[in-house]
Amino acid sequence: MAIFPTIGHAATLQRRLAQMLLIAPEGVIIVVLLVVNTIAPSIWIGAGVTLLVVTFISRVAALYLTSGALIQARWETADALATVASALHPWSPDALALRGAVALARGDSAAAVRLLRRAQQLAPNRSAIAAALSGALLEQGEVQAAEIAARQALELDPTSAAARLYLAQALAAAGACAELIEDQLRAGLRHRPEPDAEVSLHCALAHHLMQEGRMAEATLALSAARALLSRCSAAQRSIVIQRIAEIDQAIRSRRGDYAA
Numbered sequence: 001m002a003i004f005p006t007i008g009h010a011a012t013l014q015r016r017l018a019q020m021l022l023i024a025p026e027g028v029i030i031v032v033l034l035v036v037n038t039i040a041p042s043i044w045i046g047a048g049v050t051l052l053v054v055t056f057i058s059r060v061a062a063l064y065l066t067s068g069a070l071i072q073a074r075w076e077t078a079d080a081l082a083t084v085a086s087a088l089h090p091w092s093p094d095a096l097a098l099r100g101a102v103a104l105a106r107g108d109s110a111a112a113v114r115l116l117r118r119a120q121q122l123a124p125n126r127s128a129i130a131a132a133l134s135g136a137l138l139e140q141g142e143v144q145a146a147e148i149a150a151r152q153a154l155e156l157d158p159t160s161a162a163a164r165l166y167l168a169q170a171l172a173a174a175g176a177c178a179e180l181i182e183d184q185l186r187a188g189l190r191h192r193p194e195p196d197a198e199v200s201l202h203c204a205l206a207h208h209l210m211q212e213g214r215m216a217e218a219t220l221a222l223s224a225a226r227a228l229l230s231r232c233s234a235a236q237r238s239i240v241i242q243r244i245a246e247i248d249q250a251i252r253s254r255r256g257d258y259a260a
Contacts (some may be wrong), residue, residue, distance in 0.1 A: 059088040059095075066098045070105065073235035078102045093123035101132060105235070109139035120149075127157035134166040138173070146170040161197035164188030165204055178212055195231040202228070203243050210251050218251055 062085035069078035079102045086095040100115035116133040123129055130153035137146035147170035153163035168184035185205045189198065206221035225244055229237055 055088055059085050059092070062088070063092075063094055063098065066102070070098070070101055071233040071235060073105075073233075073238060075102060075106050079106070091122060093119040093126065093129065096122070097126075097129050097132060100136065104132075104136050104139065109136050112136040113140055113142075125156060127153045127160050127163065130156065131160050131162040131166060134163065134170070138166060138169055143170050143173045147174065159191040159193075161188040161191060161193030161201060165197070165201055168204060168208075172208070178208070181208055195228050196233055196236040199225050199228040199232055199236065199240050203240060203247060206247050207250075210247060210254065213254075215251055215255055218247075222247055222251070 062081045066078050066081040066085060069075075069081060078098070082095060082099040082102055085092065086099055089095060096115050096119035100112045100119060103109075103115060104112035113133065113136045116129060116136055119129045120126070120133055130149050134146045134149035134153060137143075137149055146166060150163045150167035150170060153160050154167065157163070164184050164187055168181050168188075171184065172181050182205070185201055185208065188201045189205070192198075193201065202221050202225035206218045206225065209215075209218035209221060222244060225240065229240065229244075232240060
C-alpha cells in the first residue's frame with residue numbers, strides 16, 4: 001500500500017526538478033562543476049562557473065527590465081530585452097511569455113499566441129501564462145480556445161482578474177446570457193486585483209451594463225475606472241483613457257436616444 005504515496009512523491013520531485021531546470025538550468029551545471037572542482041581543481045572550471053553565473057544574472061536582469069519596459073509602454077526596448085533573455089535561455093517560459101506580451105502589445109496577436117502556447121507547454125501550471133494566452137486568442141478571434149485557456153487559468157488561480165475578464169469577453173462573444181457575463185466580471189473585482197486589471201474589469205462592466213440599458217450602474221462603474229487611472233501603469237493608462245471616453249460617449253448617446 002505504501003508504494004502509491006512513494007510514487008506520488010517521486011513524481012512531485014521530478015516535476016519540481018523539471019521546473020527548476022526551466023527556471024535556472026545554469027544552476028545544475030554550476031553544482032556539477034563545483035563538485036568536479038572539489039575533486040580535481042581547475043582554473044578552467046572556475047572560469048566556467050563564473051561565466052554561467054554571469055549568464056544567469058544577465059538573463060534575470062533582462063527579464064526584470066523587460067517587465068519594466070512593458071509597464072512603461074516602451075515596446076522596442078521591451079522587445080530587445082526579451083529577445084536577449086530568450087537567446088540566453090531559449091526554453092525559458094518567462095522569456096517566451098514576455099515576448100508574447102510584447103508581440104500582443106504591438107498588435108501581432110498571431111506571434112503572441114505562438115509564443116504563449118510554447119510558454120504554456122513548458123509551464124502548464126502557470127495561471128498568468130494561461131490567462132495571457134486567453135487574451136491573445138481573443139484578439140485572434142478564437143473564442144472557444146480563449147474560453148478554454150481562461151478556465152484553465154482560473155483552475156490554477158481562482159483569483160486571476162485577467163482570466164475572469166477574458167472569460168467574460170469570451171462568453172460575451174459566444175452569446176452567453178448577460179447574467180453569466182456580469183457574474184464573471186464582478187467575481188474578478190471581488191478579489192481586489194491590481195489597478196491595471198481592476199480598471200479593465202470596471203471598463204468591461206460599464207460597457208456590459210450600458211448594453212443592458214442600466215445606465216446609472218454603467219456610469220458608476222465608469223467612475224470607478226476613472227478613479228483608478230492615476231494608479232495604473234503608463235501602458236494601461238494610454239489604453240484605458242481612450243476606452244473610458246468611448247464608453248462614456250456611448251452612454252451619453254443612449255441616454256439621448258431614451259430622452260428623445
